[in-house]
Amino acid sequence: MVLRSILLFLAAAVCEIGGAWLVWQGVRENRGLLWIGGGVVALGVYGFVATLQPDAHFGRILAAYGGVFVAGSLGWGMVADGYRPDRYDVLGALLCLAGVAVIMYAPRTG
Structure with a gap:
Protein backbone atom coordinates (compact mmCIF):
# COMPACT_ATOMS: atom_id res chain seq x y z
CA MET A 1 0.00 0.00 0.00
CA VAL A 2 2.80 2.46 0.81
CA LEU A 3 4.57 1.76 -2.50
CA ARG A 4 1.31 2.26 -4.41
CA SER A 5 0.71 5.52 -2.56
CA ILE A 6 4.23 6.79 -3.32
CA LEU A 7 3.89 5.90 -7.01
CA LEU A 8 0.56 7.74 -7.14
CA PHE A 9 2.13 10.80 -5.53
CA LEU A 10 4.88 10.71 -8.17
CA ALA A 11 2.34 10.37 -10.99
CA ALA A 12 0.31 13.24 -9.54
CA ALA A 13 3.45 15.37 -9.34
CA VAL A 14 4.29 14.76 -12.98
CA CYS A 15 0.74 15.67 -14.02
CA GLU A 16 0.37 18.78 -11.89
CA ILE A 17 3.88 20.18 -12.11
CA GLY A 18 4.17 19.21 -15.77
CA GLY A 19 0.79 20.74 -16.51
CA ALA A 20 1.66 23.98 -14.77
CA TRP A 21 5.02 24.04 -16.57
CA LEU A 22 3.31 23.56 -19.96
CA VAL A 23 0.92 26.45 -19.25
CA TRP A 24 3.90 28.57 -18.12
CA GLN A 25 5.75 27.74 -21.32
CA GLY A 26 2.69 28.50 -23.45
CA VAL A 27 2.04 31.87 -21.81
CA ARG A 28 5.36 33.17 -20.49
CA GLU A 29 7.58 31.75 -23.21
CA ASN A 30 5.06 32.35 -26.03
CA ARG A 31 4.95 28.72 -27.12
CA GLY A 32 1.27 28.87 -27.98
CA LEU A 33 -2.10 27.35 -27.37
CA LEU A 34 -1.04 23.71 -27.86
CA TRP A 35 1.31 23.99 -24.89
CA ILE A 36 -1.40 25.66 -22.83
CA GLY A 37 -3.97 23.06 -23.86
CA GLY A 38 -1.61 20.22 -23.00
CA GLY A 39 -1.05 21.80 -19.62
CA VAL A 40 -4.76 22.10 -18.94
CA VAL A 41 -5.27 18.43 -19.84
CA ALA A 42 -2.38 17.34 -17.60
CA LEU A 43 -3.79 19.39 -14.72
CA GLY A 44 -7.16 17.69 -15.22
CA VAL A 45 -5.52 14.26 -15.17
CA TYR A 46 -3.84 15.23 -11.89
CA GLY A 47 -7.27 15.65 -10.32
CA PHE A 48 -8.16 12.08 -11.21
CA VAL A 49 -4.82 10.59 -10.15
CA ALA A 50 -5.23 12.08 -6.68
CA THR A 51 -8.51 10.17 -6.23
CA LEU A 52 -6.68 6.84 -6.62
CA GLN A 53 -4.81 7.17 -3.31
CA PRO A 54 -5.72 4.33 -0.91
CA ASP A 55 -6.51 6.80 1.91
CA ALA A 56 -10.06 8.12 1.65
CA HIS A 57 -9.48 11.53 3.28
CA PHE A 58 -9.33 14.38 0.77
CA GLY A 59 -7.71 16.82 3.19
CA ARG A 60 -4.98 14.37 4.18
CA ILE A 61 -4.15 13.49 0.57
CA LEU A 62 -3.98 17.10 -0.59
CA ALA A 63 -2.02 18.24 2.47
CA ALA A 64 0.54 15.49 1.94
CA TYR A 65 0.65 16.18 -1.78
CA GLY A 66 1.62 19.76 -0.95
CA GLY A 67 4.94 18.44 0.37
CA VAL A 68 5.44 16.28 -2.69
CA PHE A 69 4.68 19.31 -4.86
CA VAL A 70 7.34 21.41 -3.13
CA TYR A 83 17.55 25.62 -11.77
CA ARG A 84 20.16 25.06 -9.05
CA PRO A 85 18.55 24.83 -5.60
CA ASP A 86 20.58 26.11 -2.69
CA ARG A 87 20.94 24.30 0.62
CA TYR A 88 17.87 26.03 2.02
CA ASP A 89 15.75 24.87 -0.91
CA VAL A 90 16.98 21.32 -0.31
CA LEU A 91 16.42 21.56 3.45
CA GLY A 92 12.92 22.93 2.92
CA ALA A 93 12.07 20.15 0.47
CA LEU A 94 13.35 17.49 2.89
CA LEU A 95 11.28 18.99 5.69
CA CYS A 96 8.23 18.90 3.43
CA LEU A 97 8.85 15.26 2.55
CA ALA A 98 9.23 14.43 6.24
CA GLY A 99 5.83 16.05 6.72
CA VAL A 100 4.42 13.87 3.95
CA ALA A 101 5.73 10.76 5.69
CA VAL A 102 4.14 11.77 8.99
CA ILE A 103 0.82 12.76 7.44
CA MET A 104 0.46 9.70 5.23
CA TYR A 105 2.33 6.84 6.84
CA ALA A 106 2.34 7.36 10.61
CA PRO A 107 0.64 4.46 12.40
CA ARG A 108 -2.93 5.26 13.31
CA THR A 109 -5.40 3.47 15.50
CA GLY A 110 -9.03 2.99 14.67
Whole structure:
Protein backbone atom coordinates (compact mmCIF):
# COMPACT_ATOMS: atom_id res chain seq x y z
CA MET A 1 0.00 0.00 0.00
CA VAL A 2 2.80 2.46 0.81
CA LEU A 3 4.57 1.76 -2.50
CA ARG A 4 1.31 2.26 -4.41
CA SER A 5 0.71 5.52 -2.56
CA ILE A 6 4.23 6.79 -3.32
CA LEU A 7 3.89 5.90 -7.01
CA LEU A 8 0.56 7.74 -7.14
CA PHE A 9 2.13 10.80 -5.53
CA LEU A 10 4.88 10.71 -8.17
CA ALA A 11 2.34 10.37 -10.99
CA ALA A 12 0.31 13.24 -9.54
CA ALA A 13 3.45 15.37 -9.34
CA VAL A 14 4.29 14.76 -12.98
CA CYS A 15 0.74 15.67 -14.02
CA GLU A 16 0.37 18.78 -11.89
CA ILE A 17 3.88 20.18 -12.11
CA GLY A 18 4.17 19.21 -15.77
CA GLY A 19 0.79 20.74 -16.51
CA ALA A 20 1.66 23.98 -14.77
CA TRP A 21 5.02 24.04 -16.57
CA LEU A 22 3.31 23.56 -19.96
CA VAL A 23 0.92 26.45 -19.25
CA TRP A 24 3.90 28.57 -18.12
CA GLN A 25 5.75 27.74 -21.32
CA GLY A 26 2.69 28.50 -23.45
CA VAL A 27 2.04 31.87 -21.81
CA ARG A 28 5.36 33.17 -20.49
CA GLU A 29 7.58 31.75 -23.21
CA ASN A 30 5.06 32.35 -26.03
CA ARG A 31 4.95 28.72 -27.12
CA GLY A 32 1.27 28.87 -27.98
CA LEU A 33 -2.10 27.35 -27.37
CA LEU A 34 -1.04 23.71 -27.86
CA TRP A 35 1.31 23.99 -24.89
CA ILE A 36 -1.40 25.66 -22.83
CA GLY A 37 -3.97 23.06 -23.86
CA GLY A 38 -1.61 20.22 -23.00
CA GLY A 39 -1.05 21.80 -19.62
CA VAL A 40 -4.76 22.10 -18.94
CA VAL A 41 -5.27 18.43 -19.84
CA ALA A 42 -2.38 17.34 -17.60
CA LEU A 43 -3.79 19.39 -14.72
CA GLY A 44 -7.16 17.69 -15.22
CA VAL A 45 -5.52 14.26 -15.17
CA TYR A 46 -3.84 15.23 -11.89
CA GLY A 47 -7.27 15.65 -10.32
CA PHE A 48 -8.16 12.08 -11.21
CA VAL A 49 -4.82 10.59 -10.15
CA ALA A 50 -5.23 12.08 -6.68
CA THR A 51 -8.51 10.17 -6.23
CA LEU A 52 -6.68 6.84 -6.62
CA GLN A 53 -4.81 7.17 -3.31
CA PRO A 54 -5.72 4.33 -0.91
CA ASP A 55 -6.51 6.80 1.91
CA ALA A 56 -10.06 8.12 1.65
CA HIS A 57 -9.48 11.53 3.28
CA PHE A 58 -9.33 14.38 0.77
CA GLY A 59 -7.71 16.82 3.19
CA ARG A 60 -4.98 14.37 4.18
CA ILE A 61 -4.15 13.49 0.57
CA LEU A 62 -3.98 17.10 -0.59
CA ALA A 63 -2.02 18.24 2.47
CA ALA A 64 0.54 15.49 1.94
CA TYR A 65 0.65 16.18 -1.78
CA GLY A 66 1.62 19.76 -0.95
CA GLY A 67 4.94 18.44 0.37
CA VAL A 68 5.44 16.28 -2.69
CA PHE A 69 4.68 19.31 -4.86
CA VAL A 70 7.34 21.41 -3.13
CA ALA A 71 10.08 18.81 -3.60
CA GLY A 72 8.89 17.86 -7.08
CA SER A 73 8.81 21.47 -8.24
CA LEU A 74 12.44 21.94 -7.29
CA GLY A 75 13.36 18.73 -9.08
CA TRP A 76 11.37 19.72 -12.17
CA GLY A 77 13.07 23.11 -12.22
CA MET A 78 16.47 21.41 -12.08
CA VAL A 79 15.69 19.09 -14.99
CA ALA A 80 13.58 21.34 -17.21
CA ASP A 81 15.01 24.79 -16.54
CA GLY A 82 18.52 24.24 -15.19
CA TYR A 83 17.55 25.62 -11.77
CA ARG A 84 20.16 25.06 -9.05
CA PRO A 85 18.55 24.83 -5.60
CA ASP A 86 20.58 26.11 -2.69
CA ARG A 87 20.94 24.30 0.62
CA TYR A 88 17.87 26.03 2.02
CA ASP A 89 15.75 24.87 -0.91
CA VAL A 90 16.98 21.32 -0.31
CA LEU A 91 16.42 21.56 3.45
CA GLY A 92 12.92 22.93 2.92
CA ALA A 93 12.07 20.15 0.47
CA LEU A 94 13.35 17.49 2.89
CA LEU A 95 11.28 18.99 5.69
CA CYS A 96 8.23 18.90 3.43
CA LEU A 97 8.85 15.26 2.55
CA ALA A 98 9.23 14.43 6.24
CA GLY A 99 5.83 16.05 6.72
CA VAL A 100 4.42 13.87 3.95
CA ALA A 101 5.73 10.76 5.69
CA VAL A 102 4.14 11.77 8.99
CA ILE A 103 0.82 12.76 7.44
CA MET A 104 0.46 9.70 5.23
CA TYR A 105 2.33 6.84 6.84
CA ALA A 106 2.34 7.36 10.61
CA PRO A 107 0.64 4.46 12.40
CA ARG A 108 -2.93 5.26 13.31
CA THR A 109 -5.40 3.47 15.50
CA GLY A 110 -9.03 2.99 14.67
